[in-house]
Amino acid sequence: MTTTETNTVRAPHGGRDRAHVVVLGGGYGGHLAAQALAVRTDARITLVNDGDRFTQRIRLHEAAVGQEPAAPRYVDLLAGTGVAFVDDRAVGLDPAARRVRLRDGDPLDYDLLVLALGSRPDPDALPGPVFEVSSAEGAARLRERLAADDVGRVAVVGGGLTGLELATELGETGRPTTLVTDGALGADLSARGARHVREVCDRLGIEVVEHARAVAAHDDGLTLADGRTVAADIVVGTTGFTVPSLAREAGLAVDEHGRVLVDAALRSRSHPEILAVGDAAAATRPDGQVLRMACATALPAAQQAARTVAALLAGTAPRPLRFRFAIRCISLGRRDGLVQFVQPDDSPRELVVTGRLAAAVKEAIVVNALRVQRHPRIPTGA
Ligand SMILES: Cc1cc2nc3c(=O)[nH]c(=O)nc-3n(C[C@H](O)[C@H](O)[C@H](O)COP(=O)(O)OP(=O)(O)OC[C@H]3O[C@@H](n4cnc5c(N)ncnc54)[C@H](O)[C@@H]3O)c2cc1C
Missing domain, CATH: 3.50.50.60 (FAD/NAD(P)-binding domain)
Structure with a gap:
């Protein structure tokens, strides 16, 4: 990273003292990024999501058959963190002006932006x-x-x-x-x-x-x-699955699926004042492998994004995302499951855990994916 880039991201909009970091999308990646930013930086942070409740997306197959996963309100999840929450839909992005256009509210100006709009x-x-x-x-x-x-x-x-x-x-x-x-x-x-x-x-x-x-x-x-x-x-x-077109339409460098191309510290390759995490980012392992869309990859990326922002605000070089796959967990109903051990590149090893024990491991991971949203220091793999 050049000194110019560091200075660029450090200059707060409109002469304010504290940098303003806007996070778009309050899913596993975006909400955790906002929480981790609150812990790691003294920036002003705003989280924008189109809906006022956190969706446990990895439980939606359970919801479809009649269970009722908890859907906590963002204002409760964010209470005491200092993060401002905006229930609105981002409909446009102007990187030159560092401005996000919202469907209903006034535009939001940012110094740094974290894109976490997920996939559909x-x-x-x-x-x-x-x-x-x-x-x-x-x-x-x-x-x-x-x-x-x-x-x-x-x-x-x-x-x-x-x-x-x-x-x-x-x-x-x-x-x-x-x-x-x-x-x-x-x-x-x-x-x-x-x-x-x-x-x-x-x-x-x-x-x-x-x-x-x-x-x-x-x-x-x-x-x-x-x-x-x-x-x-x-x-x-x-x-x-496809990702929202916001980044592509704003002129960010994206891959053939519309995912934002990011460097090892999760900064946009074309617009380094913008970071991207989760399904909407084409984050890579050091060997160049693009991380698959998963909660398992969104969580460590979110924590890394907060570390990157903290480094940029401190004027130091951000460290790269370190991520190794270890297991893939699949629920097979409520009473069975599969824990597939994998190599660091996600290819399967012969070792598996099955049955009730695997179901319990999977359930513990799903519980933890929500718990970390309130406790952003819990390690998730980065
Ligand atoms: C049924 C199911 C089961 C899954 N199980 C697993 C699993 O076991 N393990 C695993 O690793 N992964 C699993 N996944 C994948 C996982 O859910 C996603 O990879 C993960 O949610 C990605 O996180 P994210 O933050 O990128 O996006 P999301 O969690 O989807 O969050 C995106 C957020 O952005 C908001 N948003 C979108 N557009 C806008 C906009 N324009 N303005 C404002 N807000 C916006 C959305 O409302 C949403 O809240 C599963 C997915 C499904 C559907």
């Missing part, structure tokens, strides 16, 4: 009537539809982590469920991991359709690329 399902990924579980509203819509008398079988499209978690959650409630995946079931798991997932699907009566690419959803099911059909009363999509 790509509406073009699967045409037709498709439910989703990536937002609280989406999970609520699915839950309501599942309560209707005319709904029997559900087709879940996508054999990744979210698809597996949702299909098994549905299967455990006795819901006839079909899981459609374009590869082999558990293809990115170890042989033992994949075997366990298959056993759980068998036990729960989940019909698994493998090597099948869904190309369209209908009121009575799915059409596959090879012309076959899958009968279902409703279809839930869990593949094809």
